[in-house]
Amino acid sequence: MTQLTLHQISRRFGAVQALGDVSLTIGSGEVHALMGENGAGKSTLIRILAGLDRPDTGRIEIDGTELALGSPTAVRQAGLRFIHQELHAVRGLSIAENMHLDHPYPLRFGLVNWRALHGAAAAALARLGLERLDPSHPMTDLGPGDQMLVRIAATLIGGGDRPPWLYVMDEPTAALTNAESERLFDVIHGLVGQGAGVLYVSHRMPEVLRLSRRVTVLRDGRKVSTRPISETGQQRIIEEMTGRDVGNLFPDRRTAGSGPIVLKAEGLSARGLRSANFEVRAGQILGVAGVAGSGRGALLRAIGGGVAITSGRVSVDGTKVGSSPSRAWRQGISYVPRERRSEGLLLGRAITENVTLPHLSALTRARLFLNKRRQRRLTEEIGRSVRLKAASVSQSCAELSGGNQQKVLFARALAGNPKVLLLDEPTRGVDIGARSEIYRLIRRLSDDGLAIVMASSDLPELIGLSDRIAVMRDGRLAETLEAEGLTEAALLARFYHLEEEEGVA
Amino acid sequence: MIWLIRRFGGLVGMVAVVAFFAINLPQTFLTLQNWLNISQQVSMLAVVAATMTVVMVMGDFDLSVGSMASLSGVVVATLFLQGWPIPAAVAAALAVGLIGGLFNGIVVSIVGILPFVATLATLTIFSGLAFLISDGRTIFGRDIPAAFGDFARGGPPIGAVEDRIIVLPNLVIVAAVVVLLIWVVLEQTSYGRRLYAIGGNSEAARLAGVAVRPLRLTAFAFTGVGSALAGLMYASRVASANPTQGDGLMLTAIAAVFLGMTLTRDGQPRVLATLAGVLVLGVLDNGLTQMRVDSYVREVLVGSIILAAVGLSALGRRGIAWR
Numbered sequence: 001m002t003q004l005t006l007h008q009i010s011r012r013f014g015a016v017q018a019l020g021d022v023s024l025t026i027g028s029g030e031v032h033a034l035m036g037e038n039g040a041g042k043s044t045l046i047r048i049l050a051g052l053d054r055p056d057t058g059r060i061e062i063d064g065t066e067l068a069l070g071s072p073t074a075v076r077q078a079g080l081r082f083i084h085q086e087l088h089a090v091r092g093l094s095i096a097e098n099m100h101l102d103h104p105y106p107l108r109f110g111l112v113n114w115r116a117l118h119g120a121a122a123a124a125l126a127r128l129g130l131e132r133l134d135p136s137h138p139m140t141d142l143g144p145g146d147q148m149l150v151r152i153a154a155t156l157i158g159g160g161d162r163p164p165w166l167y168v169m170d171e172p173t174a175a176l177t178n179a180e181s182e183r184l185f186d187v188i189h190g191l192v193g194q195g196a197g198v199l200y201v202s203h204r205m206p207e208v209l210r211l212s213r214r215v216t217v218l219r220d221g222r223k224v225s226t227r228p229i230s231e232t233g234q235q236r237i238i239e240e241m242t243g244r245d246v247g248n249l250f251p252d253r254r255t256a257g258s259g260p261i262v263l264k265a266e267g268l269s270a271r272g273l274r275s276a277n278f279e280v281r282a283g284q285i286l287g288v289a290g291v292a293g294s295g296r297g298a299l300l301r302a303i304g305g306g307v308a309i310t311s312g313r314v315s316v317d318g319t320k321v322g323s324s325p326s327r328a329w330r331q332g333i334s335y336v337p338r339e340r341r342s343e344g345l346l347l348g349r350a351i352t353e354n355v356t357l358p359h360l361s362a363l364t365r366a367r368l369f370l371n372k373r374r375q376r377r378l379t380e381e382i383g384r385s386v387r388l389k390a391a392s393v394s395q396s397c398a399e400l401s402g403g404n405q406q407k408v409l410f411a412r413a414l415a416g417n418p419k420v421l422l423l424d425e426p427t428r429g430v431d432i433g434a435r436s437e438i439y440r441l442i443r444r445l446s447d448d449g450l451a452i453v454m455a456s457s458d459l460p461e462l463i464g465l466s467d468r469i470a471v472m473r474d475g476r477l478a479e480t481l482e483a484e485g486l487t488e489a490a491l492l493a494r495f496y497h498l499e500e501e502e503g504v505a
Numbered sequence: 506m507i508w509l510i511r512r513f514g515g516l517v518g519m520v521a522v523v524a525f526f527a528i529n530l531p532q533t534f535l536t537l538q539n540w541l542n543i544s545q546q547v548s549m550l551a552v553v554a555a556t557m558t559v560v561m562v563m564g565d566f567d568l569s570v571g572s573m574a575s576l577s578g579v580v581v582a583t584l585f586l587q588g589w590p591i592p593a594a595v596a597a598a599l600a601v602g603l604i605g606g607l608f609n610g611i612v613v614s615i616v617g618i619l620p621f622v623a624t625l626a627t628l629t630i631f632s633g634l635a636f637l638i639s640d641g642r643t644i645f646g647r648d649i650p651a652a653f654g655d656f657a658r659g660g661p662p663i664g665a666v667e668d669r670i671i672v673l674p675n676l677v678i679v680a681a682v683v684v685l686l687i688w689v690v691l692e693q694t695s696y697g698r699r700l701y702a703i704g705g706n707s708e709a710a711r712l713a714g715v716a717v718r719p720l721r722l723t724a725f726a727f728t729g730v731g732s733a734l735a736g737l738m739y740a741s742r743v744a745s746a747n748p749t750q751g752d753g754l755m756l757t758a759i760a761a762v763f764l765g766m767t768l769t770r771d772g773q774p775r776v777l778a779t780l781a782g783v784l785v786l787g788v789l790d791n792g793l794t795q796m797r798v799d800s801y802v803r804e805v806l807v808g809s810i811i812l813a814a815v816g817l818s819a820l821g822r823r824g825i826a827w828r
Binding site for chain 1 (some may be wrong): 693694695696698699702703705706708709710711712713714715716770815
């Protein structure tokens with residue numbers, strides 16, 4: 001039996017201890033689950049294991065032989081393979097060619113030997129019971145589930161390296177349907193039966209309970225426990241994942257505003273969102289919770305006009321909102337997107353430009369000519385109120401920290417005096433200091449009478465800030481819970497639609 | 506120090522080019538008459554490059570400008586043949602430019618074809634139309650009203666040297682007005698700032714309420730009308746029109762915008778920087794011609810200088826990328 005051992009791995013980013021003294025053993029022939037909330041250190045650990053990042057201290061051994069750190073090549077030669085949730089299929093190439101992207105093509109007289117290429121691909125697919133896939137078909141004909149299986153099969157194609165024996169799978173089922181996930185589980189069973197080990201990272205509790213032999217829980221960069229599945233369970237894992245002292249990161253709870261209904265959604269559906277009904281009053285914060293892919297972000301995008309609404313309606317103060325971002329902004333819905341860099345900022349441009357972008361029409365003379373002084377004044381004013389720290393409002397956003405970039409987006413959202421504020425993961429990649437400032441800001445805005453909808457994967461944040469929490473399951477807004485008195489464990493259990501009594505007794 | 510080179514390297518290069526010609530052509534290069542010549546020679550290019558800046562601000566291209574210039578020249582000359590008065594013929598040619606530009610805009614923003622492919626196709630279409638309308642011939646001589654040709658040669662007098670009256674060419678005035686107009690549109694209106702936002706991050710701009718499609722569509726109208734106007738200026742200057750006379754404008758205009766981008770702080774297209782790029786290309790052409798450099802050698806030199814300037818600027822911004 002082969003064993004991979006991590007010895008006291010530590011990694012620090014600035015003031016944040018991403019990993020502290022994490023030790024872990026994974027053996028061949030077992031599925032070992034790695035669990036933890038966002039920011040617990042799972043991704044850092046995987047990056048270090050893959051050789052993409054170096055730990056500050058600690059070492060990795062395989063059967064007593066030390067593995068070179070920070071070298072993807074060494075990791076590969078040691079027989080480790082990484083399966084990520086994002087799929088990178090090359091369009092226009094066949095399944096067999098996609099499988100050979102990091103292997104040399106078989107040649108004959110210096111030209112590609114297509115028969116050998118397809119043969120090798122077919123043999124690898126057959127080892128996973130995937131004979132139904134024809135290696136000569138285009139990769140893009142396959143769904144995401146089959147593409148993932150093909151990627152796993154590709155690791156079985158022979159080469160000079162040691163044959164793969166340990167697979168690290170990072171949220172492999174995030175983009176898969178149930179049926180596709182089942183096929184993946186069959187393949188995982190097959191791999192383990194052939195003597196391979198799997199380090200399985202997932203948020204999805206039922207999968208973990210079903211597949212794994214041991215479970216390791218990380219919290220705030222430290223290992224909480226490693227237990228055989230027989231000695232732990234749903235409830236215990238959730239407690240271990242969430243048992244964090246939130247301290248006074250959040251402002252004190254208050255009684256929710258009971259102003260008039262501002263935002264209302266009726267039978268709303270769009271791409272990634274099957275149905276949602278809810279209303280938010282002035283001065284209220286509605287949290288939106290659920291696992292990745294449950295429709296959390298899609299709900300916000302549909303309200304903000306980022307994706308077209310296929311049926312149902314959104315109204316603000318009783319008026320129907322048009323389904324495009326520009327109409328949503330005009331009708332008082334402002335949106336802070338999840339992906340700060342790709343969906344939010346004009347990164348290389350000045351803060352003023354970023355803040356005023358949705359409000360340019362209001363900042364003009366004769367509805368056309370820009371009033372630059374007014375733009376600067378507005379930006380400075382709003383910048384102060386969100387406590388933006390920058391050299392000047394003409395500084396480029398690329399030079400700001402994550403927290404300050406986020407504040408630029410808040411400033412943009414607030415500059416037009418909106419009625420509704422949509423926040424998608426408002427503290428993603430934001431350090432703890434700026435985080436608490438952002439929480440206070442959100443609360444202050446709510447006290448000023450804004451209706452706020454906040455989607456987040458951070459449970460303490462949802463419970464600490466929201467008045468009510470809408471739980472999304474499979475694209476539906478399944479239920480709405482009062483946030484007061486809710487525990488993280490109880491909320492997480494609602495994600496999986498499990499009764500709270502289960503396992504508590 | 507490196508920062509200084511990065512920021513002002515392009516400017517220093519331009520001054521060096523001027524200084525080089527001033528030293529090598531001491532009698533003729535730094536005279537008022539020569540600079541008026543240069544400005545007249547580049548006036549068509551300035552108009553096309555300024556409007557090209559409008560689409561390049563969004564990260565798009567318009568490859569059809571050259572053939573649109575040819576087409577508009579042919580249209581105006583053909584209408585003269587049929588006895589149209591000058592204002593009506595000119596207006597019709599500009600309308601052709603507007604329609605062509607909007608067509609480009611529709612194909613790019615509504616249909617969603619990459620600008621490179623879309624305008625490559627319309628380049629061919631406009632060029633074909635120019636040949637169809639003119640029957641492949643050059644239209645010249647008595648068919649072109651004298652007043653139309655006189656426009657390019659005339660202009661308000663600004664002084665006299667040894668009994669010769671020096672005029673500020675009308676074409677230069679037209680180009681200056683166009684550059685000023687584009688500067689106002691791009692730098693002083695919300696319309697222009699939204700175009701810059703699309704170029705910065707089109708998805709972020711869309712989510713921030715910028716109506717990306719209509720803006721992209723209308724921006725192509727600028728290149729359409731601009732290149733039609735340049736075609737008219739050209740036809741006026743040579744008092745004739747043939748279906749290929751504007752073709753050279755497209756590549757030079759794009760080169761001028763890129764040269765200009767090397768001058769701006771953030772590497773963005775800016776219309777005044779584009780104007781500087783146009784002038785550099787004009788000065789190079791004028792100086793090398795005066796030094797009797799063979800025209801083929803001239804092309805090699807100008808191409809190399811563009812490559813060197815844009816290349817050095819790219820290296821200065823992010824260093825050499827070997828892998």
